[in-house]
Every structure is written in C-alpha cells, then in structure tokens.
Amino acid sequence: MARVYNFSAGPSTIAEPVLERAREEFMDWRGSGMSVLEMSHRGPEFVSIAAKTEEDLRDILGIPDHYGVLFLQGGATTQFSMVPMNLAAEGGLACYVDTGSWSLKAIEEARKICEVHIAASSMGSNYSAIPEEATWDLKKSAAYLHYTSNETIGGIEFPGIPACGGLPVVCDMSSNILSRPIEVDRFALIYAGAQKNMGAAGITVVIVRNELLARASRKLPSMLDYAQHAKNQSMLNTPPTFIWYLLGLVLDWIKSLGGLESLARMNSRKAAKLYQAIDDSSFYSNPIQPKFRSRMNIPFILADAALDERFLAEAEQEGLMNLKGHRSVGGMRASIYNAMPEAGVDRLVSFMGEFERRYG
Ligand SMILES: Cc1ncc(COP(=O)(O)O)c(C=O)c1O
Known part of the structure; x- marks a missing residue:
C-alpha cells in the first residue's frame, strides 16, 4: 500500500494511527460484535463513545464546565446562520471582521438574519494583513463580534485572540481548531467543521457558553436551535455516528502525542x-x-x-x-x-x- 502526502484543504489527511485503529475496529467494535456504523445512537455502546469524545475534547481544549459542547450537522456553513439566529435579537446588530472568503460567507448569511456591521476589513491590504485591533470600529450595542481565526483559502491567521472591546466573541475555528492551545473562556461561542483537524466531514463542533443557549428571542426550527440540541445531548435526530466516533479516535491520537x-x-x-x-x-x-x-x-x-x-x-x-x-x-x-x-x-x-x- 502506497499512501501519498495529501495537502488537501478539507476533507484532508487523517493520521495513519487513527485510520488503522478505525480499520481494526471496523467489523467488531471492542467485542460488541457490531461495527460502529451499525450501532443505535441511543444504545449503550454509542452513548459511551459520544460521552468519551466530549470528555476528551473538554480535557484537550480545557473547556470549562459552564460551556456546552454540541456535535451538529450541516457543516460550519449552517453555523453562519445559526449564530445570528440564536444570538442576535430580531432586528439586532452583530459585528463582523472581514479577513477573506470564509468571513465574507459568514457575513453574507448573517445579513439575511440581522443587521451586520463590518468592524474591520482586510480588504485595504488586499487581504494580506489583519487590521490592528486599535483601529476596529466596534459597536457596543452588537450582540457579538464574529471573526474567522484562520482563512483556509487566503492563508491568513489571527496570531492571538482579539479582545473585541468586551463584546461576546464568536469564532469560526474550522481550519485551525486543535492546532494550538486556546483560552476557551475568552469566547462566547466557537464552531468548527471536523474535516480538517478533527477527522472526517459530517460533524461540526460548537462550544458555547451555557448562558447563551437560551438566548434565542425568535421561534426557531428545532434543528437550528442550540438550546434544543443541548437539551437532547446533540441527538435531536440521528447523528453522524461514525464521524463522531472517528473524532474520538483523533482525540486519542492527539493525547498520545502529548x-x-x-x-x-x-x-x-x-x-x-x-x-x-x-x-x-x-x-x-x-x-x-x-x-x-x-x-x-x-x-x-x-x-x-x-x-x-x-x-x-x-x-x-x-x-x-x-x-x-x-x-x-x-x-x-x-x-x-x-x-x-x-x-x-x-x-x-x-x-x-x-x-x-x-x-x-
Ligand atoms: C474557515 C472555514 N469556515 C467554514 C467552512 C465551511 O465548512 P463546511 O463546508 O463544513 O460547511 C470552511 C470549509 O472549508 C472553512 O475553511
């Protein structure tokens, strides 16, 4: 077998020990006589896989107890809408930082839900730099400030976490989550698709301060409502079980590396x-x-x-x-x-x- 070096932006390369373990366990997950693919998401085997995955993620990222962790579907793209739907009031305002393609997509979707104010933009430097925070135009009345910690297409990354003038900070961490330690308690909400640093496509992790869970001021479809997902342990409907399991294997691998x-x-x-x-x-x-x-x-x-x-x-x-x-x-x-x-x-x-x- 000749494996290549795969420089794809996502879905992307997965560590060999993770793939090998998935293969070893594929037909019979730890003596259960079943593949993870075949398990009921409500059965004790999968419930234990899901619980351990959350526990390991909390441990690795240092997620405090007053944060919820959700495992959702619809990709980070669905979060572009869910964030304003859940966190901004009807007719409310949210601040966004434009650093390139992905933040612009988030902005485009948010504009369908709430008022958007661009607090800072990299456009002036032709997307080669992030404006110094002192120059950002923050609106105190905004429900949150959204930024993209790493622009997967443009190749631009925030070196640290911006202070954002005390506004609740929402971050799309899809392409650099788990690449370095972060202080989770500096954020109101973090979201990230799994297909870069967390395994395979199909699951999106949302880490959210509990007090924000019931913030939605509008009536939302259950699948778009963070509070509903939290209340149902991210099993409001059938979750992508195998991808969730694979994320758990990636976390085991991260632990093994230190x-x-x-x-x-x-x-x-x-x-x-x-x-x-x-x-x-x-x-x-x-x-x-x-x-x-x-x-x-x-x-x-x-x-x-x-x-x-x-x-x-x-x-x-x-x-x-x-x-x-x-x-x-x-x-x-x-x-x-x-x-x-x-x-x-x-x-x-x-x-x-x-x-x-x-x-x-
Ligand atoms: C930074 C960033 N945000 C959002 C997305 C969209 O993710 P998805 O395709 O999972 O909806 C991507 C996908 O590459 C991304 O790189």
Missing part, C-alpha cells in the same frame, strides 16, 4: 520550514504579511504561472497531492494540518527546490 502544546510546536516548525523555502527563493512567493501567515494553509505562487500544470503533475509523481490553489486565488496551496507529518513538508520543500532548479 496534547496541544506538542502539536503547536510541530505545526510551527512545519510552517516555518515551508515559509523559509518560499522566502529563500525568487521563484515562489506568498503574499501574506509574516505576522499573519497561516500555520495551516500556505498558498504560494510560481513566478511563471505557465508552469503551474507542470508543477502539479510532477508533484503528483512524487506522491505530493492536492496542491492546486483554490480556484478564486490560483497558484498552489499546501494545507498542513495536524495530521500532515513533518516528513511530508520536507518532501514538498525538497521537491520545490528541485523544480526551481530545473525550471526557475
């Missing part, structure tokens, strides 16, 4: 190697100001775009897959989430050097 401190060190080292290779060359470039460069998604362009197809084809021959940049940006993008081994980054860096020597 938790988020270790992952943060590995992630910084991997990203630094790739940025160094880009900066040391006159053939590759990355437009993001160094302070805001993403550790997870690294876009880069070749000096001659006519070589893009050749770069991708030759990279594939080396087992370096899915390096094509997002269609809106072009060029290349290497997504190097937690599960991308450092050896994959080393292989990419060495391929880039060779390619430049031949064609640069």
Whole structure:
C-alpha cells in the first residue's frame, strides 16, 4: 500500500494511527460484535463513545464546565446562520471582521438574519494583513463580534485572540481548531467543521457558553436551535455516528502525542520550514504579511504561472497531492494540518527546490 502526502484543504489527511485503529475496529467494535456504523445512537455502546469524545475534547481544549459542547450537522456553513439566529435579537446588530472568503460567507448569511456591521476589513491590504485591533470600529450595542481565526483559502491567521472591546466573541475555528492551545473562556461561542483537524466531514463542533443557549428571542426550527440540541445531548435526530466516533479516535491520537502544546510546536516548525523555502527563493512567493501567515494553509505562487500544470503533475509523481490553489486565488496551496507529518513538508520543500532548479 502506497499512501501519498495529501495537502488537501478539507476533507484532508487523517493520521495513519487513527485510520488503522478505525480499520481494526471496523467489523467488531471492542467485542460488541457490531461495527460502529451499525450501532443505535441511543444504545449503550454509542452513548459511551459520544460521552468519551466530549470528555476528551473538554480535557484537550480545557473547556470549562459552564460551556456546552454540541456535535451538529450541516457543516460550519449552517453555523453562519445559526449564530445570528440564536444570538442576535430580531432586528439586532452583530459585528463582523472581514479577513477573506470564509468571513465574507459568514457575513453574507448573517445579513439575511440581522443587521451586520463590518468592524474591520482586510480588504485595504488586499487581504494580506489583519487590521490592528486599535483601529476596529466596534459597536457596543452588537450582540457579538464574529471573526474567522484562520482563512483556509487566503492563508491568513489571527496570531492571538482579539479582545473585541468586551463584546461576546464568536469564532469560526474550522481550519485551525486543535492546532494550538486556546483560552476557551475568552469566547462566547466557537464552531468548527471536523474535516480538517478533527477527522472526517459530517460533524461540526460548537462550544458555547451555557448562558447563551437560551438566548434565542425568535421561534426557531428545532434543528437550528442550540438550546434544543443541548437539551437532547446533540441527538435531536440521528447523528453522524461514525464521524463522531472517528473524532474520538483523533482525540486519542492527539493525547498520545502529548496534547496541544506538542502539536503547536510541530505545526510551527512545519510552517516555518515551508515559509523559509518560499522566502529563500525568487521563484515562489506568498503574499501574506509574516505576522499573519497561516500555520495551516500556505498558498504560494510560481513566478511563471505557465508552469503551474507542470508543477502539479510532477508533484503528483512524487506522491505530493492536492496542491492546486483554490480556484478564486490560483497558484498552489499546501494545507498542513495536524495530521500532515513533518516528513511530508520536507518532501514538498525538497521537491520545490528541485523544480526551481530545473525550471526557475
Ligand atoms: C474557515 C472555514 N469556515 C467554514 C467552512 C465551511 O465548512 P463546511 O463546508 O463544513 O460547511 C470552511 C470549509 O472549508 C472553512 O475553511
């Protein structure tokens, strides 16, 4: 079996020990005589899997007791609507920070539900930097401030957590959750799709301060109501059981590595190697100001775009897959989430050097 290095932005590479454990347990989950795929979500086996997954997530991220953890469907995209539906009053106001494609999508959806005020935008720097917080125009009457901690397409990441003038902070952490330790109690609500750092597509984690659960001032369909999901242990309907289980295996793997401190060190080292290779060359470039460069998604362009197809084809021959940049940006993008081994980054860096020597 030849596994490749998969630089896809999501669904993305999953650590081999996780896949192997899923395979070992696939036909018969720990002597139950059943695959997890076949279990009732209300049976004792799956209930124990779900409970352990939540416990491990709380442990790894340090989620305080006054926060609820929900395991929902509909992707982070559904959260673009659920956040304003649940947290903003009818005709209410919410602040958003625009740092690129994903925050703009969140803004577009929120505008259908409430008033949106753009507190800051990266547009002025052509999305290469995040405006200094001192320049943000925050509205005290806003129900919350929303930002995207890592822009998966543009490759821009918040180096820390903004203070946001005391407004409740809501964060789309889809593409950098579990990549480093965070102070959960600085947030009102965090959401993230699983298909980057938490396993496979199909489940979205929402971490929310309990007092906000019953905030919805409008009548909401149950599936869009955080309070309903919380009351029903995220089993208001049949959940994506296997994906939930897989998330649990990813958390076991994170624990075996020593938790988020270790992952943060590995992630910084991997990203630094790739940025160094880009900066040391006159053939590759990355437009993001160094302070805001993403550790997870690294876009880069070749000096001659006519070589893009050749770069991708030759990279594939080396087992370096899915390096094509997002269609809106072009060029290349290497997504190097937690599960991308450092050896994959080393292989990419060495391929880039060779390619430049031949064609640069
Ligand atoms: C930062 C960010 N937010 C939201 C989404 C949307 O996630 P989903 O496709 O799970 O709805 C993505 C998907 O890549 C993302 O990267």
